[in-house]
Amino acid sequence: MKLAIVTDSTAFLPERIQKHPDLFIMPIPAILDGQIYNEGIDIEADEYYGLLKNSKEFPTTSQPALGEALELYESIAAKGYDTIISIHLSSGISGFVNNLHTIENAIDGVKIIPYDSKITSMPMGHMVEVAVDGIDQEKSLAEILVHLDVIRDNTHAYLIIDDLNNLVRGGRLTNGAAVVAGLLKIKPVLTFEEGKIVLFEKIRSSKKAFNRAEEVIGQHKDEIKHPVKLYVIHANNLEMALEEQKKLQERYPDVPVEIGYFGPVIGTHLGEKAIGLAISAQ
Template sequence: MKLAIVTDSTAFLPERIQKHSDLFVIPIPVILDGKIYNEGIDIEAEEYYGLLKNSKEFPTTSQPALGEALELYESIAAKGYDTIISIHLSSGISGFVHNLHTIEEAIDGVKIVPYDSKITSMPMGHMVEAALDLADQGKSLEAILTHLDVIRDNTYAYLIIDDLNNLVRGGRLTNGAAAIAGLLKIKPILTFENGKIVLFEKIRSSKKAFNRAEEIIGQHKQEINRPLKLYVIHANNPEMALEEQKKLQERYPDVSVEIGYFGPVIGTHLGEKAIGLAISAQ
C-alpha cells in the first residue's frame, strides 16, 4: 500500500509534518467583501483578522469544488499512490466530506476513504499527524482507520465565544441559543455534538466560563484511559491563549498544553477573540 493523506486548510498541522511528502492539503475559500481568498494560499490568519475588522460585508465561506478534489486525487494517483485517506472538517460545519463520498470510486485502482473528523483545527491536525506517523510505521489501512476512530471518539472541545453573531448569521448555531445568551447577558460555553456546534452551558461571566471549561477538560482527562493532548486554540487572541495555557498546565502538569489558532475559515464562523479548549487521545 502506498498511502496519501489529504486534509483541508482548517486543520492546524504540527510543523514537523507540514512538508511531509505524503500530505496534501485542499484550501477552503473565504469570501470577504466580494473577494475570494483560499485559506493558507492567498491569506493567512494574522492578515485575515486585520481585513475582517475593516470589512464592509459579513464574511462567508464556501466548500471547495468537487472537481478540485477530484483533480487532486488524480494527481496523487499519478504519483503512484493506491490509497487515500481524506480527513476533513466536521460534516456538522461543512458538507464537503459528505460530498466526497460521491467521488470515492472515481479513480480506478485507487481506494479513497473520506473521513469525517467531526471537529477541526488542532484535534483534526492531530488526526492527520497520527495517520502519517502510522503509515510511516507500515501500519495497515484498517489499523490506521481504527486509531483515527479512537482519537475521534476521545476528542472533546469547548468554545468560549466573544460574540455569537458570526455563528448565528453563518447558520452554525441556532438563533434560540443566541437569543437566550443575549437576554440573560451570559457567556455561553459551546461544544461539538455529533460534529455540530451546540450550546453546552450558560455561564454568567467570562472568568466563570473559562474555569468551567477547564474543569470539564479535567473530567474528560479522568475518563480517557490513554495518553492525552491538551490544546488552547484562539482566534487572534494570543494573550488569552497564553493565559489559558498557563492555567491548564498548572492544573494538569502531567500533560503538555499546546497553543494553536483558528484560521480564516473557522475564524469566520467563531468570530475574533474566540477561544477553544480541547482534549484528545493520542
C-alpha cells in the same frame, strides 16, 4: 499499498509534518467583501483577522468544488498512490466530507476513504499527524484507521465566543441559543455534539466560563482510557490563549498543553477573540 493523506486547510498542522511528501492539503476559501481568499495560500490568519475586523459585508466561507477534489485525487493517483485517507472538518460544520463520498469510487485502482473528523483545527491536525506518522511507521491501513477512530471518539472541545453573531448568521448555531445569550448577558460555553456546534452551558461571566471549560476538560481526562493531550486554540487572541495554556498546565501538570490558532475559515464563523479548549487521545 502506497498511502496518501489528504486534509483541508482548517486543520492546524504541526510544523514537522507540513511538508511531508505523502500529505496533500485542499485549501478552503473564505469570502470577504466579495474577495475570495484561499486559506493558507492567499492569506494567513493574522492578516485575515485585520481584514475581518474592517469588513463591510458579512464574511462567508465556501466548500472546495468536487471537481477540484477529484483533480487532486487524480494527481495523487498519477504519483503511484493506490489508497487515500481524506480527513476533513466536521460534517456538522460543512457538507464537504459527505460530498466526497460521491467520488470515492471515481478513480480506478484507487481506494479513497473520506474521513469525517467531527471536529476541526488542532484535534483534526492531530488526526492528520497520526495518519502521516502511521505511514512512516509502516502501519497497516486498518491500524491507522483504528487509531483515528480512537482519537475521534475521545475528542472534546469547548468554545468561549466573544460574539455569537457570526455563528448565528452563518447558520452554525441555533438562533434560540444566541437570543437567550443576548437577553441574559451571559457568556455561553459551546461544544461539539455529533460534530455540530451547540450550546453547552450558560455562564454568567467570562472568568466563570473559562473555569467551567477547564473543569470539564479535567473530567474528560479522567474518563478517557488513553494518554491525552490538551489544546488551547485562539482567534487572534494570543494573550488569552497563553494565559489559558498556563492555567491548564498548572491544573493538569502530567498532560502536554499545545497552543495554536483558528485559521480564516473557522475564524469567520467563530469571530475574532474566540478561544477553544480541547482534549483528545494521543
